[in-house]
Amino acid sequence: MPDVILKNLPFLLQGLWLTLTLSVWSIALGTALGLVVGTVRFVRLPVLNAAALVYVEFIRGTPLLVVLFITYFALPALFGYHTTAYRAAVLGFVLFIGAYLAEDFRSGLRAVRPTLIQAGLATGLTRWQVLRFIILPQAIRRVLPSLFNQYVRLIKFTSVASVIGVTELTGAGLLVNAREFQPVTILASIAVVYLVVCMLLSLAGRALYARFAVRT
Amino acid sequence: MTDEPTIVIRDLHKSYGTTQVLRGCSMNVARGEVVVVCGPSGSGKSTLIKCINGLEGFQSGSIRVEGVEVGGKSTNLPKLRARVGMVFQHFELYPHMSVLDNIALAQVHVLKRTRPAARERARELLKRVGLQEKADAMPADLSGGQQQRVAIARALALDPQAILFDEPTSALDPEMIHEVLQVMTELAAEGMTMVVVTHEMGFARRVAHRVVFMDAGEIVEDAPSEAFFSAPKTQRAVEFLSKILAH
Numbered sequence: 001m002p003d004v005i006l007k008n009l010p011f012l013l014q015g016l017w018l019t020l021t022l023s024v025w026s027i028a029l030g031t032a033l034g035l036v037v038g039t040v041r042f043v044r045l046p047v048l049n050a051a052a053l054v055y056v057e058f059i060r061g062t063p064l065l066v067v068l069f070i071t072y073f074a075l076p077a078l079f080g081y082h083t084t085a086y087r088a089a090v091l092g093f094v095l096f097i098g099a100y101l102a103e104d105f106r107s108g109l110r111a112v113r114p115t116l117i118q119a120g121l122a123t124g125l126t127r128w129q130v131l132r133f134i135i136l137p138q139a140i141r142r143v144l145p146s147l148f149n150q151y152v153r154l155i156k157f158t159s160v161a162s163v164i165g166v167t168e169l170t171g172a173g174l175l176v177n178a179r180e181f182q183p184v185t186i187l188a189s190i191a192v193v194y195l196v197v198c199m200l201l202s203l204a205g206r207a208l209y210a211r212f213a214v215r216t
Numbered sequence: 217m218t219d220e221p222t223i224v225i226r227d228l229h230k231s232y233g234t235t236q237v238l239r240g241c242s243m244n245v246a247r248g249e250v251v252v253v254c255g256p257s258g259s260g261k262s263t264l265i266k267c268i269n270g271l272e273g274f275q276s277g278s279i280r281v282e283g284v285e286v287g288g289k290s291t292n293l294p295k296l297r298a299r300v301g302m303v304f305q306h307f308e309l310y311p312h313m314s315v316l317d318n319i320a321l322a323q324v325h326v327l328k329r330t331r332p333a334a335r336e337r338a339r340e341l342l343k344r345v346g347l348q349e350k351a352d353a354m355p356a357d358l359s360g361g362q363q364q365r366v367a368i369a370r371a372l373a374l375d376p377q378a379i380l381f382d383e384p385t386s387a388l389d390p391e392m393i394h395e396v397l398q399v400m401t402e403l404a405a406e407g408m409t410m411v412v413v414t415h416e417m418g419f420a421r422r423v424a425h426r427v428v429f430m431d432a433g434e435i436v437e438d439a440p441s442e443a444f445f446s447a448p449k450t451q452r453a454v455e456f457l458s459k460i461l462a463h
């Protein structure tokens with residue numbers, strides 16, 4: 001390991017830790033949000049469906065950095081609450097990834113054969129039960145690869161949090177570089193860490209998909 | 217109440233936009249009766265039986281199942297459907313669940329049976345359709361005929377008063393048709409009330425009490441099966457039979 005990395009290792013590890021916790025929170029909450037929004041869009045709940053559509057289209061048409069500025073500066077100003085850069089980043093990532101995940105969930109839900117829904121209804125299950133026991137489990141299994149694609153993208157996106165002052169891995173690296181000025185070594189090392197984290201997550205996704213794929 | 221037929225359909229009309237699919241269909245199915253519904257494709261057979269358990273709506277007329285109005289505003293459709301099983305052309309087993317769970321699901325969530333009781337019942341039914349060794353298999357690992365027999369077990373698991381079959385053998389290879397018809401014949405012999413949309417005229421002749429012949433959204437003929445096959449009354453039925461029995 002290069003000296004400059006070794007010397008700053010505790011600080012960089014703190015950065016990595018922030019990157020990981022940012023990612024875990026954002027993935028967990030973003031997936032929950034995406035599942036709810038995607039389901040609302042799928043069953044076309046009145047009013048909520050329109051709200052969900054506006055949300056998804058708004059996020060898909062807005063740069064991630066702008067979303068973070070909104071959750072860090074605009075929303076607290078608008079609603080008069082205090083936030084930290086870390087929390088604003090999590091909120092921004094959740095909103096951002098939630099919109100894309102919602103579309104993935106929705107396409108998975110729509111891919112379930114309508115006649116399978118009829119079969120569930122024919123046994124006396126209610127619409128809600130059919131959704132919960134028959135449609136959603138298949139949809140989720142089917143979209144696992146897309147979900148993990150989004151998760152991997154998100155991990156790389158978390159580097160943007162450094163702009164609003166979260167010293168996650170990229171932010172920490174930039175600070176170290178400002179003091180040591182060895183950009184090639186430092187940035188290359190950081191890139192390798194992202195690569196490893198993303199590959200591990202990809203592999204986990206593939207393993208899950210192999211285990212739970214729906215065979216028809 | 218007890219002498220009302222299990223299913224009573226009166227003057228049923230249904231259309232998709234301007235296309236009339238059912239034009240005034242009326243028929244009864246008595247308890248323990250096996251009725252085969254046949255007719256050229258597009259004649260409205262599948263639509264008719266999907267109206268019986270409310271999977272398809274209709275514009276006018278009425279359907280009563282065990283005295284309950286299917287189209288009624290306050291009718292609890294899930295409750296009614298639990299009393300009328302249905303078997304589909306393409307089996308429609310839940311692909312993410314084992315065979316056993318396919319049969320147990322509605323027992324647990326509709327009839328509120330405990331999971332062990334539901335599984336026990338599922339095993340009994342699998343034995344009855346000759347698939348006890350497939351309890352833990354996934355649907356994708358079964359042949360079409362086996363999948364359809366599981367689908368029949370799934371319908372039976374709710375102890376229905378009647379079962380609707382929507383072309384249960386049309387998607388099967390010829391050598392698998394027999395195993396499914398075998399199970400259906402046994403059910404009929406046990407006194408199950410059945411409405412069967414099918415082109416299997418051999419089954420209709422041997423097992424059905426009555427044959428309902430449909431064409432262009434109308435019930436053209438409704439006769440005891442022997443009478444229907446030996447002396448069809450309408451020209452349309454004669455033509456249909458000559459086509460379907462020709463080969």
